Amino acid sequence: MRGIHFGGDYNPEQWPEEVWAEDLKLMKAAQVTMVTAGIFSWAKVEPRPGEWDFGWFDRVLDGLARAGIAVCLATMTASPPPWLSRAHPEILPEGPDGQRRWPGGRQHYCPSSPVYRAHAVRLVEQLAARYAGHPALAMWHVGNEYGCHTRQCFCEVSAGDFRRWLRERYGSIEALNEAWSTAFWSQGYGDFDEVLPPRTAPTFPNPAQQLDYLRFSDAALRDCYLAEKEVLERLTPGVPVTTNLMPQHKPVDAFAWSAHMDVMALDFYQDPYAPDDHIRAGYVFDLMRSARDGQPWLLLEQAPSAVNWRPRNGPKPPGAMRLWSWQAVAQGADAVLFFQWRQSLGGAEKFHSAMLPHGGTDTRIHREVTALGRELASLPEIAGTRSRAEVALLADWHSWWALEVDSKPSTALNHSAIALAHYRPLFEANVPCDIVPPQRELTGYRLVVVPNLYLLTARDAERLAAYVRGGGQLVVSFFSGIVDEHDRVHPGGYPAPLRELLGLRVEEFWPLEAGRTVAVGGGDGQYTGAGDLWSEAIDLEGARALASFTEGELAGRPAVTRHAYGRGAAWYVATRLEPRLMRALLDAVRAAAGVAPVLPGLPDGVQATVREDPEGRYGRFTFLLNHRTEPVEVALPVPLADALADTPEAAAEPAERITLTGRGVAVLTEPGPGA
Known part of the structure; x- marks a missing residue:
């Protein structure tokens, strides 16, 4: 079925x-084309060990198929039923303090537990064998929001799995000792059996051990996913398999998972009380689009209005749900689904909004949802179209993990906040941007932005250098290129693997006190303002200072530099520039790189994106989204028709x-020519 899928989680x-027939009738009226079904149905289909009751679920899927509604069928393994943890309490996860996490919520399982995995795989085999070829089955939804609640487990089962993972990674205990710098604090291991997870200790656990445990924990979650995916691919070949990732979710490396997902899928809940949350959304949406090389x-999941889990759960004001849904489509989404279809009467999420609220169809929420369904259905040609970007922003989960492990010059360094500070000026300038890992091929980009890569391998540093030598423009920010993959400092002075490329040496880090800013000036006033969070004492080794610190101990030392290197140039920023200065800097670098916005001269707060049919059949779609609350007028470079205009004639x-x-x-x- 061609078109933007529209619908939500369905929990009959x-x-x-007797309510199910009404659900189907109202779904059809709302233009629902897809639902996700069965996410939390394990206890219902297997009420006792090995006792299966699929009859009710058969009727649900059969009804959806008759209504022409596709199903993203969940594997039901996100939360084990009570009987499983009662019979096998060893599946329950433990925190770093040794405290067990009990049933009563959800996701109460140790990802490394062979008992949990065996029961999960057995359930998936039953599901896949039963529903292979069912007319409603469109794709598989494995698990649910991996790592949302149980991000890591520190139990004995996990400890044994961690030791297995370490043996495979390092081969010998000597290699592990070298990688973990265990000569420090008398931590040298004589055998893998001596190694434990980084549980609560008298003081800082070994940073390299913490980093590897984050890697291991991500791999353990992914192994749960892959065990189920293997069954699905074997029993239902050709049916796409995915799982729902979460935005800027530290426990799960989206780039590593993307290789095992047939299509990227995301849950994103904008905060109506956060005025700039559409920028965070833009970053996450671009990452999802980029993770599989631009694939839609x-x-x-999103909320039609309020959620239930924030300290203050504000509703989405009129028009916001529509705007933010179209933003996802404008940035590459081919489905707009919600949690959930019918609002629950009980349970922890009864005050979480739904497509069909407690108040029924005569509600603002349901009217807005139904109107959105009609709009999405009116433009099926958008599905499958893609966006192109000439700018890449680098993100790396390994660097994120290492950066936020304790015992750093500052605990205020936050990967997500730093990334958004560099993404914002590109978003506000309406410049398309891919979010990619440092291992991605970079030669097709005119500009590459590196917000913070504290951990940078020698190989990836050379890739950056080769990119600039070949004519690329590179912007690198503070505290990058400091350690290798084992969180060991690169020898040769900071940032050793980037010194030649950047044409400078960082002699010393000067993190700023909480709430303090530092004045910056230069570039004939172009870069005059303030930075915060961080500063560095820089010695130039071929680079040219564009701006300097103008106060404090670093007064007169470079704050922003540029270094001609090969046929390109590398720019360096030694503090977190205030938004106005960061915009000025990236505008200047974009000009040098020859990167233009989608549409020039747009009013502030208006977002513009483009999706095009790569085969030229369906043409080009330019999306304009007004994130302001007042109307704005936009001048177009050529006359164009608005497909969402109020009347067919105007459209x-x-x-x-x-x-x-x-x-x-x-x-x-x-x-396009084929339209």
Whole structure:
């Protein structure tokens, strides 16, 4: 079925069977094309060990198939039923303090538990054998939000699995001792059996041990996913398999998982009380799109209005749900789904909004949801189209993990915040941006931005150097290139693997006190303002200072530099520049790189993106999204028609200017030769 999928989580087990017919009728009226079903149904289909009750679920899927609604079928393994933890309490996870996490919520399993995995795989085999070839089955949804609640387990089962993982990674205890720098604090191991997870200790656990445990924990979660995926691929070949990732989710390396997902899928819940949350959304959406080389992705969960789990759960004001849904589509989503279809009457999420609220169909939420379904259904040609970017922003989970392990010059360094500070000026300038790992091929980009790569391997550093030598423009920010993959400092002075490329040496780190800023000046006033969070004492070794610190102990030392290298140039920033200065800097580098925005001269707060059919059949779609609450007028370089205009006549009439209402959306269409 071609088109943008629309729908949400469907949990019919929460309701008497006579409600199901009404659900199907209302779903059809709301233009629902896909639901995710069965996420938390394990206890219902296997109420006792080895006793299966699929009859009710058969009726659910059969009804959805008759209604023409596709199903993203969950494997039901996200939360084990009570009987499993009662019979096998060893599956329950433990924290670093040794405290067991008990049933009563969800995700109460140790990812390394062979007992949990065996029961999960047995369930998936039953599901896949039963529903292979079912007309409703469109794709598989494995687990749910891996690492959301049980991010790491520190029990004895996990300890044994960790030792197995270490043996495979290092081969010998001598190699582990070298990698972990165990000569420090008398930590040398004589055997792998002496190694434990980084449990609560009298003081800082070994940083390299913590880093490897983060890697191991991610791999353990992924092994749960892969064990289920193997069954699905064997029993239902050709049916796509995915799972729902979470935004900027530290425990799960989205780039590592992307190789095992047939399509990227995301749960994203904007905060109505965060005025700039659409920028965070932009970063995450671009990462999802980039993780599989531009392939469209799926928004599997969002809220129609308020959630239930923040300290203050504000509703989405009128128009916000529509705007943020179209933002996902504008940045590559081929599905807009919600949690959930019908709002629960009980349980922990009864105050979480749903497509069909407690108040029924005569509610603002349901009217807005239904209107969105009609809009998405009116533009099926968008599905499958792609976006192109000339700018890449580098992100790396291993560097993130290492950066936020304790015993650093500052505990204020936050990977996500630093990344967003570098992404914001690109987003606000309407410059398309890929979010990619440092191992990705970079030669197709005119500009590469490195917000912070504390951990940088020698191989990846050479890749950056080769990119600049070949003519690329590179922006690198503070505290990058400091340690190798084992969290060991690169010898040769900071940042050793980047010194030649950047043309400078960092003599000393000067992290700033909480709440303090440092003045920066230079570039004939272009870079005059302030930085915060961090500063560094820099010695130039061929680079040219564009701006300097103008106060404090580092007064007169470089703050922003540029170094011509090969046919390109490398720029370095020794502090976190305030947003205005970061925008000025990236605008200057973009000009040097020849990178232009999607549309020039747009009002502040208006986002513009483009999706195109790679085969030229369906043409080009330009999305305009007004993240302001007041209307704005936009001048277009050529007359274009807005496919979302109020009347069919207006939708077919090209115009040179368009007015966007507050939180308004326009989809400007340019037909391709095959349209």
